[in-house]
Amino acid sequence: MDFDSTPEQRQLREAVRTLGQQYGHDYFVAKARAGEHTSELWDEAGRLGYLGVNIPAEYGGGGGGISELAIVCEELAAAGCPLLLLVVSPAIAGTVIARHGTEAQRRTFLPGLADGSLKIAFAITEPEAGSNFHRLGTVARRDGADWLLSGRKCFVSGVDEAPYVLVVARVPDDGPGGRADDGSGGPADGDGATDQGGGDPGTAGVRLRPALFVVPTDAPGLTMSKLEMEIVSPENQWLLYLDDVRLAGDALVGGTAEPGDRGGLDAGLPALFAGLNPERITVAAMGAGTGRYAIERASTYTATRRVWGRPIGSHQGVSHPLAHAAVQVELARLMIAKAAALYDAGRDVEAGVAANLAKYASAEAAALAVDTAIQVHGGNGMTTDYGVATLLGAVRAGRIAPVSREMILNFVAQRVLGQPRSY
Structure with a gap:
């Protein structure tokens, strides 16, 4: 080790x-x-x-x-x-x-x-689907050698800066066993879900599976609307609307323009998880770095700010909360390093567990670090000049996205502790 x-x-x-x-x-x-x-x-x-x-x-x-x-x-x-x-x-x-x-x-x-x-931006979240990507309403259907993509996406980061967006959609599985006879399947299966008519009416009763498409952001039929956020960030959030966006066959990740090619369809779910675990790890790393930044700013302030003749950091009521936050950030960094090492070693199942743990630990630590940094600054902590309150919205969002703390706890309870599924 x-x-x-x-x-x-x-x-x-x-x-x-x-x-x-x-x-x-x-x-x-x-x-x-x-x-x-x-x-x-x-x-x-x-x-x-x-x-x-x-x-x-x-x-x-x-x-x-x-x-x-x-x-x-x-x-x-x-x-x-x-x-x-x-x-x-x-x-x-x-x-x-x-x-x-x-x-x-x-x-x-x-x-x-x-x-x-x-x-390249990334679009998976939808207004109605929540955390259940098996019930995404965005659907791609064949039209000759092309695909037609329709649906809505929300909280798409930085799509205004990107000439392409990687869109997660569901596609009809027209291979052997692709048509469902009894409406079985669902989010618990992990291998696709049956459309019950809530999306494209042409897919009712057909087993659908996730697939990823590289979509030009200037494609006809794709429009976007900015989401105003209470977060200080140079990267904006957007709503996307896809109305029969026509894509060539090779827009499907892993697919080609050849008729009958199924490479992209078979790669859909593995490709999705290939991106989601690195997302959790790098989001966690960003949170840990933000926590470090907040603690460094706060430590400099408390070591030099003098009240009644001594630095305020000499008071345990100030230094202990800051030290506690530093411990939590460092523990999160260890889990991030473990998750990244497992992922890079190709140990995907273990990396998936570790990535979720890292994301949870980092989000909690970053929120604690920024909140503590603001508190030890007193009134100065809420000013822009001292550079900590500007991070408050981002670290609070980190406890929600890209996967909420509650869904991670569900995952840990089920996959690590062997508890019955709760949803």
């Missing part, structure tokens, strides 16, 4: 930390307040190779894994610049396409993801 980073990982951490500190939280907040994107930081990180550390080397990436990308996410957040699109573009889209895309798709998309010149 080795708790030490490799020399290359230590060098990467130091280099990314240096880059993040050159920009800092003031830059991040100024961009968000102005309604602008952190393009300068993103572009420089891309030029330096940090955005593509997990992309295979043969496609222009660093040839590393999620462990390395988690380092990038954490260190930029620890500098006060948490970049959500790191999670969306290289972690989710990059991993999905690298693992399950066709060779043509890898050649088309991975080099741009690696150097940051290309961003």
